[in-house]
Amino acid sequence: MxxxxxxxxxxxxxxxxxxxxxxxxxxxxxxxxxxxxxxxxxxxxxxxxxxxxxxxxxxxxxxxxxxxxxxxxxxxxxxxxxxxxxxxxxxxxxxxxxxxxxxxxxxxxxxxxxxxxxxxxxxxxxxxxPNCSTIQMVAALNPIREKFGIDRIIVSTYQAVSGAGARAINDLVNQTKSALAGEEVRGEILPVGSLPKKHQMAFNVVPQIDVFQDNGFTLEEMKMINETKKIFGDDTVKVSATCVRVPVLNGHSESVYVETKEDFTIEEVKELLAQAPGVTLVDVPEEQGYPLATDSTGKLDVFVGRVRKDVSEPRGLHMWIVSDNLLKGxxxxxxxxxxxxxxxxxx
Missing domain, CATH: 3.40.50.720 (NAD(P)-binding Rossmann-like Domain)
Known part of the structure; x- marks a missing residue:
């Protein structure tokens, strides 16, 4: 600039x-x-x-x-x-x-x-x-919220280890080498650095990011819930999150389901996403075109694909959202x- x-x-x-x-x-x-x-x-x-x-x-x-x-x-x-x-x-x-x-x-x-x-x-x-996983979700959902309103959001995240810092990246690399060599695999960092128990991250999926709260949700999940309401300026929107760490070095992925307040067509939604600032629509299923963590790394935008209507809820919408958690996140x-x-x- x-x-x-x-x-x-x-x-x-x-x-x-x-x-x-x-x-x-x-x-x-x-x-x-x-x-x-x-x-x-x-x-x-x-x-x-x-x-x-x-x-x-x-x-x-x-x-x-x-x-x-x-x-x-x-x-x-x-x-x-x-x-x-x-x-x-x-x-x-x-x-x-x-x-x-x-x-x-x-x-x-x-x-x-x-x-x-x-x-x-x-x-x-x-x-x-905001939290990295919140940022990419609200950036993608905002044009839909402004046009059709949003009543409910249910999100499951697939978060890269870089979200836990450089040491977590090194830990995953070392664990992967040990696993491939047939050696004992020991986790040093994840799921939570401050807690005594560590889990293997290589070739694994860990359904815990940050510490558990009294309601059974983790702090990361509650961040997504509370931050989304604050950013949208809407305490009435229903938000639920399950945050999962996956053996990916960089780039968070999210499966997001929303229920809108107004009727929509998929064509309208895709047009909104294609025009939204900071959002790139990658949605060509017939050519296996959808956002990947590896493709988002090093890029500033939020990438959205797999956009489809729910099969049982007329105002239900599914999408896949990916972004570089160290950059846009x-x-x-x-x-x-x-x-x-x-x-x-x-x-």
């Missing part, structure tokens, strides 16, 4: 899976950076990363790190955001937070630019990035919010 004014930008969690993607996007999209600060925990401080051909040393994130910063993009875990996001705001930064720390806070907008970018401008210093959504805010300030 082109812009005459430049901005001081801090990336918190710069050495992580999402942080490195944020850095790449800032460079590729020619984000108007004046000064760039790469921040991390003390453990990663001193690492050197490259931005536009220049070597930048990663510094330990402290409250003072945010002096003079215009945009602070946080992706270092909820505890870091809770500790430092408000410190950044007090020093004049707009925080775009990629963690669960503030998503459901009443005074913090939860933003997907294709759905509710207007809410970002109501921020009081912090804008929350995280880094790109955050950078996109910052870009849109800059464009608005230039008007």
């Amino acid at each position: 082109t812009n005459q004014r430049t901005y001081n930008v801090a990336v918190v969690g710069a050495t992580g899976a999402v942080g490195t993607q944020i850095l790449r996007l800032l460079e590729e999209r020619n984000f108007p950076v004046n000064q760039l600060k790469l921040l991390s925990s003390a453990r990663s401080a001193g690492a050197k990363l490259t931005f536009k051909g220049q070597e930048v040393t990663v510094q330990e994130a402290t409250p003072e790190s945010f002096e003079g910063v215009d945009f602070a993009l946080f992706s270092a875990g909820g505890s870091v955001s809770k500790l430092l996001a408000k410190e950044a705001v007090q020093r004049g930064a707009v925080v775009i937070d990629n963690t669960n720390a503030f998503r459901m806070a009443q005074d913090v907008p939860l933003v997907v630019p294709e759905v509710n970018m207007d809410k970002a401008f109501e921020n009081q210093g912090i804008i929350a990035n 995280a880094a790109w959504n955050a950078v996109q919010i910052a870009e849109q805010m800059i464009l608005k300030s230039d008007e």
